[in-house]
Amino acid sequence: MMTAAIKRGLQKGLSVTLVLARIVVPVYIMVTFLKYTPAMGFIARLFEPVMRLVGLPGEASIAIVLGYLTNLYAALGAIASLNLSAKETTIIALMLLISHAMPMETAVSLKTGVNGLVMLAIRTLLSVLAGVALSFAL
């Protein structure tokens, strides 16, 4: 029984890793590519004023947008490539953990009876507030 559970865990772990790798690797490569082009500097300068509010550099906007609109795995791929500091990584982690995969999760929560759009608004607000709070607290 124990060995069956360990085997199931191993299979589950490998399948999560596979799903993860299929998203993390291409995102990592694309973000790294951007870093080698002037596009990254442009994105960084464009979003710097907004991202400064939550204590993050402008280029972190890529990870935030990916996490909010697609999923956490894509955001992880971007974060891994961005060379953020420990503090910045913790800020972006909490922000994205509170609110992520918005289109998908809102669709799911509409089916559970919770008002998905209200929940979306609450989570997004909390996400930004948590970022602001951590940028001062850490």
Place this chain on the structure above:
Amino acid sequence: MRGVINLDWSAFAVEAAGGSAKNVLIMASIIIPIMILLELAREKRILDHFSKKLAPALKVFGMSPEAAFPLLAGMVFGISYGAGVIIDSAKSGRVSWRDMFLVNVFLAICHAMIEDTALFLAVGADPLVIVVGRLGLAVVITYLVSRSKYFDRNNTGTIPKTTGKGL
């Protein structure tokens, strides 16, 4: 301005290949043991034990002790992984509609704590800050919703049918 054509392709190739492989390996080395531990926890029915301990604390939200099990399942295993338990609790009638609603609110902010925390640990986030931060916010928001006037007019005690429009 340096053009795309002139970028340092070899440095890019090394960083892209090496960095992505390294990060996937770090994530795998964390997520595979975690998944094995979660399966063992399920096998040993650890949730039964912890949900009994959690149950009294749910009085703060005016929730019945029966709601502890689906809440803990979602917190520990995640929404999709814990879905079986959550849907089963909702359908069985053991957990009231109000309690399921509050479980959903809590889990919207705070779910899959083990897996999510492990993945962000892999890229260098502080696990304590993200765990405490999420838990704290989920508790505050769930408390506020549990005290809101919303339930005065909607506490029907049954699970409403899915309308697709929310509430």
